[in-house]
Amino acid sequence: MSKSPILLWFRxxxxxxxxxxxTAAxxxxxPVIPLFIHDEVVETHGAAPRFRLGLSVADLAKSLKDKGSRLILRRGKALDVLRDLIDETGAGAVYWSRLYDPDSKARDMDAKAALKDDGIDAKSFAGHVLFEPWTVxxxxxxxxxxFTPMWKSVRGSDVPSALPTPGNIPAPDGWPTSDDLDDWQMGAGMQRGADILRTHCTLGETAASHRLGAFMAHRVAGYQKNRDLPAVDGTSGLSENLTYGExxxxxxxxSGWRALNDGKSDxxxxxxxxVWREFAYHLAHHTPRIVSDNWKEDWDAFxxxxxxxxxxxxxxxxxxxxxxFVDAAMREMYVTGTMHNRGRMIVASYLTKHLLCHWKIGMDWFADCLIDWDxxxxxxxxxxxxxSGPDATPYFRVFxxxxxxxxxxxDRAYAKRWLAxxxxxxxxxxxxxxxxxxKQWGMSPDDRYPDxxxxxxxxxxxxxxxxxxRNF
Structure with a gap:
């Protein structure tokens, strides 16, 4: 077996x-060389997602260091960086976890084909979803x-157990050079908001595991009711951590099934x-237009x-x-990088229906402000x-x-929390x-609240x- 290193490309x-x-590497x-690339896909990220991604990269680097390994950082077009590192290290393989949005898929398909033409063992693995989109x-x-038929289809599926953390990550004889994460300035787009937003992040693999455990122990039993109450800490909060694969x-x-089997029906x-999260990847894989155009094409005439x-x-x-409700939810997102799910439905309905604005305007704003953006x-x-989407709420349903x-x-606890x-x-x-x-927004907590x-x-x-x- 070849002893040439494997580049483990984290995304x-x-x-x-x-x-x-x-695990396979x-x-x-x-030898395994962990790698993160600030590539052409990362370059498109909005301010809050890129800032939060940088924090997660830093946390991963620390975890790898604790294991006696390192995270190599490079910036540039993904394929160019991979080829440069292969030349520098003599690596014979590149491994990564699959993604399903159109931009990531295009990048990965091009990289895999080119690397294989170069004689490199390029392999992609499952890990970002429960079910590969083509298997359902x-x-x-x-x-x-x-959604509902899909849920019924996968509900009883046999999902393999989670893999353990490797006890040892074999290191190469010598390490390639690495960029300094601070030089990337991944929080630059946040301007003066980075320090406040940082206090609302639950960061890294260890914190994510604790968050899951606390939710299952204390809150999942009341989840069905409390998840609709924006003033109550009734959700898991895990969308932030799932986004970055923490x-x-x-x-x-x-963990959910164990709770269910223990009698916690919620x-x-x-x-x-x-599975609703899975549904999004399922649709993006089969109909990639969903991320950029009306999924129902007749809505182009609206x-x-x-x-x-x-x-x-x-x-x-x-x-x-x-x-x-709209204003409180929008401010919650700006301060914390997240928004209660009930709030997301309200602000989206208000923009697209009460204001008759295109959903892309809202989608792009969320893409700039959310730390759990996907x-x-x-x-x-x-x-x-x-x-305009699949399984959508009818247009005539106006919240x-x-x-x-x-x-x-x-009792307006949520409104009072976010509105001054x-x-x-x-x-x-x-x-x-x-x-x-x-500052150019010219807003003050002492302003009169608008009509x-x-x-x-x-x-x-x-x-x-x-x-x-409508004409369709």
Missing amino acids: RDLRLGDHAAL CNSGR ETKTGGFYKV ISPRSCWH AEVFLKEL PWNTDERLAEVKAWKQGRTGIQ PCSNAMGWQWSAG NPVTQLDKFDK EPYKNASDIARSYFDMIP PIVAVDEGRKRALDAYEN
């Missing part, structure tokens, strides 16, 4: 446990376009949410506004629509809300953000929003009129 799998590519008996089929052999979906899946709702310069769009982004889940969520707040935040202007003695976290936003930019009833009527008069 959205920034952990050591349950890592098939790492370590089991080969060959309808009874007629096609892919799933509706925890594997298999670990979450088996754990099944959590398992469904994991008269959405596409001008981001509109005052209404600016007010939506800044959390100054005059609708408390290209597949983000696109599917926005198209679901807008009505009323006022009655939704009455239903899910009756309408309430006396504003919370510190509500005020922190004004310490993060660009609604669009009355709820007026916005609903406008949306329904547009739907009824």
Whole structure:
């Protein structure tokens, strides 16, 4: 067997446990050179996702150092970097974990084909999803376009147990040079908001594992109800960690099943949410247009506004629509990099229906602000809300953000947490929003809270009129 090194290319799998590519490399008996590339895909990331990715890379580097290994950092086009390192180290193989969004797939397919032409053993491994998208089929052999049948299909599937963390990562005789992570300035796009956002991150493999354990021990039993209450700490929060692969979906899946078998029936709702995540990758694999274009092509004729310069769009982004649920959720995202799931549905419905703005405007803003941003889940969520996607909420279902707040935040605890202007003695976290936003927005916690930019009833009527008069 060749003793040439294996380059282990980390991407959205920034952990050591349950890592098939790492396990295979370590089991080969060959030296392993862990690698992260700030490549052409990373270059497209928005401010908050790139900042959060940099934190995760730093945490992985520390974990590898604790194992007597190193994380080599390089910046450039992925294939060029890989070829340069192969020349420098004599590596005979490159291993990585598969991804499913169109940009990553295109990069990986090109790299695999070119490396194989070079005589390099290029291998991709599972690890970012529970079920490879091409292995889940309808009874007629096609892919799933509706979630519930897919859930029923995979619910009883045998998912292999999570792999243990390798005890030893064989090191090469000599290490190639590495970039300095600080030189990449991955938080530059955050401007003055990085320090505040950092305090809201739950970072790294160890913290992700603790987060999963705490959720299963203390909160999963009330998950079905509490996950809809934005003022309650009722969700797992694991989307942040799953995004960067700091925890594997298999670990979450088996933990959920153990809770379910222990009598915590709400754990099944959590398992469904994991499969909803799978549904996004399933669709992106089979219909990659979902991340950039209307999944239902006849929606191309719908008269959405596409001008981001509109005052209404600016007010939506800044959390100054005059609708408390919308504004609270938008500010939560800006400060923490996450947003409660109920809030995501409300702000998406409001933008695409009350304001008649294209879902791409919201998708792109989320892609800049979310630390749990994922290209597949983000696109599917926005198209679901807008009505243009698979298994979507009907366009005529227009969430009323006022009655939704009455239903899910009756005492206004969530609104008071995130909004300073309408309430006396504003919370510190509500005020922190004004310490993060660009100064040119000219906002202050002492401002008068704005009147609604669009009355709820007026916005609903406008949306329904547009739907009824559509040309498709």
